[in-house]
Structure formats: structure tokens, C-alpha cells
Amino acid sequence: MPDRLNDGMPDLRTFVLPARAYMLGFRDQTLPARRCALADSGEAFATIDGEGHDAQLAVLEVIGDSLQIVEDVGVMADASSMVTGRSRSTYARPFMTLRT
């Protein structure tokens, strides 16, 4: 049986607790890892002299690590719109279990 406090509240088991776990994971697991990765690739870039292929690889790594954070936000935004039934994007992952 759905666990609702009243008709206006979303289901705890299928909505609130999964979303809570994901958001806590985002705060405690994803963001620290993203920040470490970005700081690390930034420091690695800072050690490179010149503009040779090593420097190009270092820049690409910084771009990759920074874009991943942007994509995280995009995924979350798209997943949230999925909840309202607006999006069918395969990117809409985090909250998709709400639809099962």
C-alpha cells in the first residue's frame, strides 16, 4: 500500500526516500568526488610547461572534469522534468524509479 500522509503528499517509499538518498549521495559522494577530480586535473595542468601535446591532454582533462559537473546538473534537471511527465530523455535517470 502506498505510504501517504494524505492525498497531497508523494509516496514515501517510491518518491521521498529514494530522492532523499540520491540527493544525499549527490552532496556527500558525487560533489566531493567531482571537486577532487577537478582540483586534481587543474593541478596537473598547472605542472605542464609549454603548449605541446601534454598541455592539450591536460586541458582536455580539465574540460572533461568540469563538463561532468555541468552534465550532473543537466541530468538532474531533466530527471526532475521527467517526474512531471514532460521529458522522455534517456538521460532522465536518477528519479526514474519513480515511474516503475
Add this chain to the structure above:
Amino acid sequence: MEVGDQATHGPFGLASVVLGLALLIAGESLGWPARDDVLEVFERHDAEDESIGVVELRLRVTGADPAHVDATLGAPLSSHLESVYQLVPWRLAAVDRAHQMYTRAVADREEEPRVTGLGLLVLQRAALAVEDLGGVLYALTGPNMWERLVSYRVPDLDHLFRAAAQRELDARPLYCLPDDRELAEHASSARLTALTRLRDLTLEDLQTKLQYVGAYWMAFRPVAKATMHGFALVAAQHLLEPPGAGELSELGNLDRTRPFAVALISEEQRDNRIHTVWHPIDLTPPTIDEMVRTSKVAADLLLTLASFRLKALREKLTILVPMTHAHHLTQEERDALATET
């Protein structure tokens, strides 16, 4: 924002609140950029201006006949193989740095989600090293090699690595090793036995390493890709500790060695239903060490591939037998190889 069925999804844009909180956390954690800096970026990088970032290149491979290059690998792929000598150390250094951060976090007994996050970073960087290898192998297994390298998709690499894991990917032609007929044609009778054994030893080594790397890719690829695209991974702590994660805590067996995380990978089915696959991933130090080892094996395979292919290109060879495993030959076999050049 459009509002769905309230009974199921909550009243008036609860999703908006969740998204807002997420953005707030992200903003506070990463730091809000200054408005003028943001606007300046948009002014410098006009999305409509297609000329930005487009540079025409003319590639020439040094030390090789240009006509032969064009007739075989082509200049772009040859140039890419040259760059492998810089790419591989760079990848391995990135894996090593992530491994050091993970090891420090474990030693300092940091919070479990932070440890799993760094473990997942090791996994991601090791997977990129494996993907570097997969891309080149995929390119070399069909026509239009450069096109294949720059346009492969994940299922292409899955197909390739699945075959490698089952020892069904034939490394011999990929690494320019001769078959029995070619050996018989090109080797003198005195050297045939030694060269055949040398070829077999090289091939066995390559197939074993490819099997190892292929198995890793097939086991970890879904989670590695999840870390790159959205990070839909829940830490064990948030699944296990009260109040739990609702139905996420019920999808599979959580009685596992910690630390671990669970990737939630969803696909929309044809009937618009969402199917979510639950991928638990062990992030204990032995598993992380295994990831690092795999990246080194993949790096070795890619460097070997590049060196064999470039040697064949420069010397206009179609086949070669490296001496890497010559120390495994008998003295008689080594003498046979030494008597002729």
C-alpha cells in the same frame, strides 16, 4: 513547469523544489560564478558561430612513406598511434593520482560516501584507459579505420570486449603477427620452429591480456559510464542507514562488504515504462587495486599495438614477430634465430 498526476508525483511542482535544492547544493558547494564572468563566457563563445573551434589540419607521419601511409592506416590514424606514446602515460598518471586520493581517504577513515566517490573516480579513469584501447582496436577491425575511431559507440566496444573476454577476438592480425602460412613462406627451415614458438608466445600473452581487459570492461562499463553521465549512484550509507532509501533499498541484496555503491541505470521501454537496473559495485581496496592493474594492462596492450603498427608502417612490413618473449625460447631456438639476420 508542467504538473503531472498529483496523487503520484506530489503537489504543484515538488520536482521544482527538489531541483532547486539540488542546484542550491551544487552552487554552494562549487561556488556561484560572478554574473559578469558568466556573460563574458557567452560573449566569447557564441553558440551560433560555427567557425569557432574549427581548425583544418594537414597531417604527415614522420619516418614513413606518405603513399604507404595513405594506402594502409591513413595519416590521421597513424598520427593518433604516434600520440599514444603521450596519451598512455597521461592516462596512467591520472589513474595513479585518483588511486592516491582514494588510498589517503581510506587511511584517514574519511566518511564512507567520500571514499566511494574517490573509488568511483579511480574506476572512471581506469575505464577511460581501457576505452582508449577499445577505440583503436575497433578502428582496426574494419574498413574506414579513422571513421571507426571517431564514431564508435558504446555497443561497438561492448561487442569487441565481449569477444575479447571470451577469447574470440583474434589479436594476430591486429598486432601484425604472421599466420602459419606466412611463417612458412618467409622463415627459413632452420628458424621456422623458433619463430613459430615466438609468435605463439606473443599471441598467447596478448590474448590473455585482452581477455582480462575485456572482462573488466563488461563488468564495470555500465557503472563507469554512470559516473561520467549524471552520477546516478547511491552510497551504501544512504541505502542502509535509517530511514533508508525506500524502494531503492529493496531492489537487491545489501548484505555486502563495505564500502560499496549502487548505480541505478534506467531505460525507457517501448511501452514507455521505465526499467531500472540495480548495479552494486564493490569499492573495497582490493577491487580498486584491480582496477588500477587493469588500466596498466590496457595501457600495455595499446602501447604494444601502436609500436607494432608504426614499425610495420615505417618499414613497410605486413607481418612481424617481436623478440619480446625470446627469453622463453630454448638455447637451441635462440641459436637458430641468431645464425641468420
